[in-house]
Amino acid sequence: xxxxxxxxxxxxNLVDARLDSDEKALAWFEPDLDAHLHYQxxxxxxxxxxxxxxxxxxxxxxSWSVGPDIHLTASERGSxxxxxxxxxxxxxxxxxxxxxxxxxxxxxxxxxxAAQTGRTAHATSICPSCGALMPAAAIKCPACSPNxxxxxxxxxxxxxxxxxxxxxxILVSGALTIATTAAAxxxxxxxxxxLDQVLIPYQAGKAADFNIVYWCLGGLLLSAILGWLLGWASxxxxxWVSERISADLRQRTYSHLQRLSLxxxxxxxxxDLLSRISxxxxxxxxxxxxxxxxxxxxxxMIVMTxxxxxxxxxxxxxxxxxxxxxxxxxxxxxxxxxxxxxxxSSVAWADMISVLADTIPGIRVVKAFAQEQREIDRFNLTxxxxxxxxxRVNRMWSFLGPVITLLTTIGLLVIWAFAAYRVHQHSxxxxxLTAFIAYIASFYARSESLLGMFSNxxxxxxSAARIFEILDRVPSVPEPTDPVAPGRLQGAIELAGVRFxxxxxxxxxxxxxxxxPGEMIGLVGPSGAGKSTLINxxxxxxxxxxxxxxxxxxxxxxxxxEAYRKxxxxxxxEPFLFYGTVAENISYGKPGATRQEIVAAARAAxxxxxxxxxxxxxxxxxGERGQSLSGGERQRISIARALLIDPRILILDxxxxxxxxxxxxxxxxxxxxxxxxxxxxxxxxxxSTLRRADRIVVIDNGRxxxxxxxxxxxxxxxxxxxxxxAQIEMVQGHAV
Numbered sequence: 001x002x003x004x005x006x007x008x009x010x011x012x013n014l015v016d017a018r019l020d021s022d023e024k025a026l027a028w029f030e031p032d033l034d035a036h037l038h039y040q041x042x043x044x045x046x047x048x049x050x051x052x053x054x055x056x057x058x059x060x061x062x063s064w065s066v067g068p069d070i071h072l073t074a075s076e077r078g079s080x081x082x083x084x085x086x087x088x089x090x091x092x093x094x095x096x097x098x099x100x101x102x103x104x105x106x107x108x109x110x111x112x113x114a115a116q117t118g119r120t121a122h123a124t125s126i127c128p129s130c131g132a133l134m135p136a137a138a139i140k141c142p143a144c145s146p147n148x149x150x151x152x153x154x155x156x157x158x159x160x161x162x163x164x165x166x167x168x169x170i171l172v173s174g175a176l177t178i179a180t181t182a183a184a185x186x187x188x189x190x191x192x193x194x195l196d197q198v199l200i201p202y203q204a205g206k207a208a209d210f211n212i213v214y215w216c217l218g219g220l221l222l223s224a225i226l227g228w229l230l231g232w233a234s235x236x237x238x239x240w241v242s243e244r245i246s247a248d249l250r251q252r253t254y255s256h257l258q259r260l261s262l263x264x265x266x267x268x269x270x271x272d273l274l275s276r277i278s279x280x281x282x283x284x285x286x287x288x289x290x291x292x293x294x295x296x297x298x299x300x301m302i303v304m305t306x307x308x309x310x311x312x313x314x315x316x317x318x319x320x321x322x323x324x325x326x327x328x329x330x331x332x333x334x335x336x337x338x339x340x341x342x343x344x345s346s347v348a349w350a351d352m353i354s355v356l357a358d359t360i361p362g363i364r365v366v367k368a369f370a371q372e373q374r375e376i377d378r379f380n381l382t383x384x385x386x387x388x389x390x391x392r393v394n395r396m397w398s399f400l401g402p403v404i405t406l407l408t409t410i411g412l413l414v415i416w417a418f419a420a421y422r423v424h425q426h427s428x429x430x431x432x433l434t435a436f437i438a439y440i441a442s443f444y445a446r447s448e449s450l451l452g453m454f455s456n457x458x459x460x461x462x463s464a465a466r467i468f469e470i471l472d473r474v475p476s477v478p479e480p481t482d483p484v485a486p487g488r489l490q491g492a493i494e495l496a497g498v499r500f501x502x503x504x505x506x507x508x509x510x511x512x513x514x515x516x517p518g519e520m521i522g523l524v525g526p527s528g529a530g531k532s533t534l535i536n537x538x539x540x541x542x543x544x545x546x547x548x549x550x551x552x553x554x555x556x557x558x559x560x561x562e563a564y565r566k567x568x569x570x571x572x573x574e575p576f577l578f579y580g581t582v583a584e585n586i587s588y589g590k591p592g593a594t595r596q597e598i599v600a601a602a603r604a605a606x607x608x609x610x611x612x613x614x615x616x617x618x619x620x621x622x623g624e625r626g627q628s629l630s631g632g633e634r635q636r637i638s639i640a641r642a643l644l645i646d647p648r649i650l651i652l653d654x655x656x657x658x659x660x661x662x663x664x665x666x667x668x669x670x671x672x673x674x675x676x677x678x679x680x681x682x683x684x685x686x687x688s689t690l691r692r693a694d695r696i697v698v699i700d701n702g703r704x705x706x707x708x709x710x711x712x713x714x715x716x717x718x719x720x721x722x723x724x725x726a727q728i729e730m731v732q733g734h735a736v
Contacts, residue, residue, distance in 0.1 A: 031095035072109035155464035176234035183227035188438035242288030275350035280463035287460035352382040408444035491679030497547035522690035525699035569647030573654035575638040605640035
């Protein structure tokens with residue numbers, strides 16, 4: 001749900017034609033299911049006066065006046081949600097939607113309530129991670145990010161923890177910075193004796209000691225050279241530290257990502273995570289290496305210059321610094337706004353990167369369905385959002401900069417007026433006045449520079465907050481407090497009263513199952529029955545909501561995750577290969593494997609023959625995601641990868657779904673030998689691949705409904721027999 005300015009194109013003209021000239025759309029929502037739960041195109045538009053329903057295939061629309069007794073309520077049950085319009089007499093109308101629109105439905109209800117009570121709506125956006133409604137002022141979701149409202153400086157201060165290992169170099173850099181700033185303060189002070197003791201007396205016809213000129217000029221030259229050398233050393237030391245802090249931050253963030261549970265990645269877009277690890281850390285590196293050193297120099301220059309000004313003439317210093325409190329107040333006033341705008345800019349940038357991360361790997365699908373223009377339009381939309389978010393920052397910054405310049409100019413005018421009066425009263429000399437003007441010009445120049453730096457501070461703070469949002473996330477599958485080393489498992493698996501939920505929806509309902517060591521179990525059932533979820537629980541990608549899964553009599557939650565999974569070999573339904581050689585992909589689970597071990601695994605998976613036909617054999621590059629290989633070839637390499645680690649528990653999740661019948665026979669022949677002495681759990685839609693299974697477990701709606709061998713289940717004439725009969729009919733239909 002968004003504001004009417006970004007309505008989908010198919011609705012824009014229809015809505016504009018129906019709204020009165022003084023009527024403005026406050027919010028909109030698309031209920032995508034009709035009364036029979038069939039997909040439809042419909043639109044609900046909320047205005048200050050009414051709620052309007054548009055149907056895509058009709059020019060007519062329905063509307064209901066909104067008032068204090070009219071309310072919207074949203075609820076979800078299973079995968080379907082309901083939005084009800086309620087009045088004093090009860091339900092007025094009802095709309096249904098898929099669960100993905102639940103947050104948008106709740107938002108519409110909240111907007112209606114806000115319009116009636118005159119308050120600000122509780123939520124103006126939806127968290128992409130958890131789907132919760134976010135408060136209007138929230139930058140990050142309070143539901144999944146407890147520190148979402150932490151200040152911008154707090155995010156940067158947390159970088160101190162990454163700076164501690166480099167404390168010595170930081171101290172060196174700080175000392176060099178102080179020395180560089182001090183060297184820059186010397187030249188104006190040397191103008192005082194040069195003017196008062198040499199140039200002015202000489203112009204007045206009095207005797208002057210020109211030796212002072214040589215000393216002053218020598219001091220000016222020395223301070224310039226010293227300032228250059230110190231500045232170079234300070235910049236290098238700062239860059240050295242910042243590169244290592246940024247590298248540590250990238251490494252820590254990536255390492256933490258690897259330890260987070262699959263649940264986290266299910267709510268994140270790849271482009272957003274890429275943007276945080278690459279763009280945001282790079283932005284922090286630039287800030288630490290370049291802007292931070294300038295920021296410190298500016299602060300030191302302001303403090304030290306102010307001290308010299310008060311030393312030269314306290315009264316004149318007070319007059320010179322009159323505009324400074326106003327500048328400080330403006331900076332404080334704009335701080336929070338700039339932080340929010342930069343955070344939104346980072347989110348918009350991440351959305352744009354997400355489009356690239358979606359379309360570039362899927363370019364074959366884009367071209368196959370001739371959707372190039374659609375993806376161009378989608379990228380253009382996210383690109384325009386980047387522009388819009390940056391425009392908000394630029395508008396604020398373009399206003400603030402000239403205001404600060406005006407204040408500093410007024411400050412200089414005040415100084416000239418008051419200083420001229422002080423010279424006229426013989427309270428200060430012309431040399432002091434000249435030095436004072438030089439110092440105050442530097443003071444306000446540094447103030448303006450500091451304000452410019454403030455923009456970069458807020459941008460860096462927004463990036464730091466996005467990175468720490470990842471680092472603050474706790475894995476939903478935690479490591480055990482008192483771990484038990486699994487060693488080499490025997491492979492006995494027991495599921496006792498296992499239940500599991502995806503959010504509020506329970507998908508596994510109290511499953512009990514015992515698997516003997518070395519036994520082959522086949523899991524079958526219709527799509528969505530819970531087979532893959534059960535496998536995910538056995539691998540501990542997720543933790544059970546109730547009950548327990550035990551291996552060799554020990555709850556798997558007591559095993560260290562990495563040590564436990566080293567006993568498991570898994571072949572996924574969709575084989576994934578990394579960019580690299582065939583040998584590197586096969587040995588992914590065992591990086592130190594010899595070439596003989598790699599070849600043996602490939603032979604067992606019936607992959608050796610086609611690998612030898614590749615241009616460079618086992619050293620052939622497979623391309624990103626293995627796109628240079630066929631689906632069957634990728635599947636056999638993934639099987640070889642699983643077999644190489646010699647797991648005690650072998651999991652085949654539709655392992656033969658991507659291969660033809662002949663290749664399937666080759667793989668089955670290899671598996672017949674390899675499953676001996678190894679606990680094997682196989683999911684397969686082709687029931688013929690499970691005839692050699694010791695037992696077949698039939699799952700339906702998250703429950704075990706049948707257990708037995710292939711022939712036993714056929715004699716039962718139950719769910720398995722139905723599935724088997726449907727497959728035979730489908731094969732016969734294809735044959736005809």
